[in-house]
Amino acid sequence: MAGTVAARWQGESLAERYESSTATREPALVKWSIIAVSLTFFAVFLLLPLAAVFTEALRKGWDVYFAALAEPDALSAVRLTLLAAAIAVPLNLVFGVAAAWAIAKFQFRGKQLLITLIDLPFSVSPVIAGLIYVLIFGLQGWCGPWLQEHDIKVLFAVPGIVLATIFVTFPFVARELIPLMEAQGKEEEEAAIVLGASGWLTFWHVTLPNIKWGLIYGVILCNARAMGEFGAVSVVSGHIRGLTNTLPLHVEILYNEYQFAAAFAVASLLALLALLTLAVKTFVEWQASRHFED
Amino acid sequence: MERHFDGLSANGLIQTFLSSPPGTEVNVFCGIEDMSIQVNNINKRFGDFVALDDVSLDFPSGELTALLGPSGCGKTTLLRVIAGLEWADSGRVLLEGEDASATHVRERNVGFVFQHYALFRHMTVFENVAFGLRVKPRRERPSEAVIRRKVGDLLDLVQLGWLADRFPSQLSGGQRQRIALARALAVEPRVLLLDEPFGALDAKVRKELRRWLRRLHDELHITSIFVTHDQEEALEVSDRVVLMNHGKVEQIGTPQEVYEHPATPFVYGFLGAVNLFHGRVEGEHLAVGDARLQHGDAAQAVSGDAVGFARPHELEIVTDLSSDEGLEAIVARVLSFGATARIELYAENGIDEPLHYEVELPRARISELNLQPEQRVRLVPAKLKLFERKTA
Numbered sequence: 001m002a003g004t005v006a007a008r009w010q011g012e013s014l015a016e017r018y019e020s021s022t023a024t025r026e027p028a029l030v031k032w033s034i035i036a037v038s039l040t041f042f043a044v045f046l047l048l049p050l051a052a053v054f055t056e057a058l059r060k061g062w063d064v065y066f067a068a069l070a071e072p073d074a075l076s077a078v079r080l081t082l083l084a085a086a087i088a089v090p091l092n093l094v095f096g097v098a099a100a101w102a103i104a105k106f107q108f109r110g111k112q113l114l115i116t117l118i119d120l121p122f123s124v125s126p127v128i129a130g131l132i133y134v135l136i137f138g139l140q141g142w143c144g145p146w147l148q149e150h151d152i153k154v155l156f157a158v159p160g161i162v163l164a165t166i167f168v169t170f171p172f173v174a175r176e177l178i179p180l181m182e183a184q185g186k187e188e189e190e191a192a193i194v195l196g197a198s199g200w201l202t203f204w205h206v207t208l209p210n211i212k213w214g215l216i217y218g219v220i221l222c223n224a225r226a227m228g229e230f231g232a233v234s235v236v237s238g239h240i241r242g243l244t245n246t247l248p249l250h251v252e253i254l255y256n257e258y259q260f261a262a263a264f265a266v267a268s269l270l271a272l273l274a275l276l277t278l279a280v281k282t283f284v285e286w287q288a289s290r291h292f293e294d
Numbered sequence: 295m296e297r298h299f300d301g302l303s304a305n306g307l308i309q310t311f312l313s314s315p316p317g318t319e320v321n322v323f324c325g326i327e328d329m330s331i332q333v334n335n336i337n338k339r340f341g342d343f344v345a346l347d348d349v350s351l352d353f354p355s356g357e358l359t360a361l362l363g364p365s366g367c368g369k370t371t372l373l374r375v376i377a378g379l380e381w382a383d384s385g386r387v388l389l390e391g392e393d394a395s396a397t398h399v400r401e402r403n404v405g406f407v408f409q410h411y412a413l414f415r416h417m418t419v420f421e422n423v424a425f426g427l428r429v430k431p432r433r434e435r436p437s438e439a440v441i442r443r444k445v446g447d448l449l450d451l452v453q454l455g456w457l458a459d460r461f462p463s464q465l466s467g468g469q470r471q472r473i474a475l476a477r478a479l480a481v482e483p484r485v486l487l488l489d490e491p492f493g494a495l496d497a498k499v500r501k502e503l504r505r506w507l508r509r510l511h512d513e514l515h516i517t518s519i520f521v522t523h524d525q526e527e528a529l530e531v532s533d534r535v536v537l538m539n540h541g542k543v544e545q546i547g548t549p550q551e552v553y554e555h556p557a558t559p560f561v562y563g564f565l566g567a568v569n570l571f572h573g574r575v576e577g578e579h580l581a582v583g584d585a586r587l588q589h590g591d592a593a594q595a596v597s598g599d600a601v602g603f604a605r606p607h608e609l610e611i612v613t614d615l616s617s618d619e620g621l622e623a624i625v626a627r628v629l630s631f632g633a634t635a636r637i638e639l640y641a642e643n644g645i646d647e648p649l650h651y652e653v654e655l656p657r658a659r660i661s662e663l664n665l666q667p668e669q670r671v672r673l674v675p676a677k678l679k680l681f682e683r684k685t686a
Binding site: 187188191193195196198205206209 | 378400401403412414415416429481
């Protein structure tokens with residue numbers, strides 16, 4: 001009898017136990033007002049704008065919606081956004097893993113400085129991030145004259161956009177991995193090396209499987225930011241239609257030209273991307289927690 | 295139960311053991327007198343902290359040696375230096391006579407067992423044990439069939455064959471540590487190094503595993519060093535004990551030697567409960583205040599200020615206060631459970647804090663004495679080990 005009771009209690013979550021006991025249960029009024037406040041907030045500030053995007057996008061019908069997306073400038077913006085993400089995300093993946101590995105598993109001089117530097121893009125306004133590149137590569141900048149002599153275009157061209165995207169998305173993977181790797185310690189790696197595994201095999205067979213879910217999580221966030229970045233990219237892009245506009249910039253241009261339906265149609269693409277990211281993120285979190293419990 | 299290793303060219307230690315019929319004792323090192331591990335003049339600092347201070351040690355082949363000491367004494371650092379996981383600032387590590395100081399960890403061919411097991415959490419038990427074989431260079435790597443057989447034999451050796459498909463998180467602490475040991479043995483290491491192998495286990499499992507490790511070592515005779523801060527564990531399991539303190543070796547000897555003839559006050563105090571008597575040596579007596587305690591050791595070349603050490607069982611209680619033997623003390627508590635009883639006493643000399651003593655007596659003797667709290671008695675040491683008092 002006692003055994004079955006214990007089993008039932010173990011099966012229930014802590015929250016359920018609090019709910020079922022009068023000693024710990026809150027009055028219904030408190031409970032419902034807190035739920036009402038948070039649901040209202042969620043509806044007004046998150047659900048309503050999301051709904052607005054799709055309603056506005058479809059206000060003039062599906063034909064206008066698809067026409068706005070099929071327009072050459074829009075397609076070019078999609079391509080550029082995908083390109084920038086396709087370059088920035090893998091680079092930051094490699095960098096993030098390398099930096100997290102170094103910081104979490106080794107002691108060295110300047111480690112704190114490296115951690116601070118990784119966080120820099122989080123603390124600096126994206127506009128400043130863009131301006132840094134203008135200062136370096138602009139005509140009046142440090143490398144501007146030399147670049148012009150050799151006919152290399154960085155600013156107001158694709159390389160500038162990619163650079164700005166890399167800068168802004170720099171911390172995502174590393175920040176996700178550092179606490180995870182620090183918590184895991186380096187004993188497993190040491191065990192592998194004592195058993196004769198090379199550094200590469202150790203990384204591939206021991207470290208990487210252990211950080212797999214954290215890494216995927218970091219990459220998803222990194223990708224979402226790479227595709228959605230506005231400020232830094234806006235500064236270096238030059239807004240040349242069909243050439244240097246990413247999706248967020250294209251939305252702004254359309255909106256400024258009073259093409260509301262088209263602007264919201266393109267914006268709905270970004271909103272869909274956000275929803276997809278959320279879905280994948282939830283799945284990864286669920287997988288990670290399942291593996292953690294194992 | 296017969297075991298065959300037809301497919302094997304190399305015939306290493308483990309294989310020799312595994313392929314022999316049960317009951318046969320295999321001693322691969324029989325007759326070889328050399329030292330498997332030697333460390334010469336090892337120094338290691340972490341900033342201002344001296345972890346190892348000119349340590350030189352020889353670990354004979356086939357023996358199980360315990361490195362014993364309080365935390366921070368440098369024992370784990372020494373083990374990691376031998377393994378190659380830590381580099382000494384100066385000094386040499388010799389493995390089977392060859393200088394391994396500059397050899398990379400993965401070429402030293404040592405087995406290392408970690409305190410927290412360090413099993414690969416995403417691999418099954420089988421894959422954990424097979425790891426060392428799978429990562430060998432292609433030309434040395436055994437075939438899949440050989441790996442399967444060898445891992446199976448190792449899992450049988452640690453009596454956990456039925457867990458092959460489980461993940462480490464599904465095992466108990468004791469099982470994990472046995473798997474960690476099987477994994478370390480898979481690569482046929484020259485020496486086996488164990489870093490506080492039972493430190494994370496509860497008392498009962500610890501005792502079982504201790505006995506099991508000793509048995510396993512008696513069968514395999516692989517040169518092993520294990521680090522521990524538990525004196526009982528060290529004395530019970532090892533062939534030899536190396537006592538360390540503050541980065542230095544205090545004493546080396548068999549468990550019996552170090553327990554019965556501690557070389558330094560530190561060793562005496564570390565290896566068990568102890569009573570201290572501060573006084574002056576006067577012939578065959580140690581004068582403690584007004585009391586004169588017979589130290590009973592004429593050969594001891596200690597004179598002047600000295601500290602006498604006695605274990606709780608080396609003290610006798612005399613209730614006759616008119617006797618001039620021993621030191622006056624007051625009974626504080628009598629704890630009688632088990633075969634022997636412990637009596638806690640204190641003495642006041644009017645100057646310092648009261649001094650505390652502990653005496654261990656057989657149950658029969660306790661009922662004979664019928665001691666009451668706050669009763670005045672005299673403490674008579676059967677023998678005293680004298681050390682010179684260091685003037686601070």
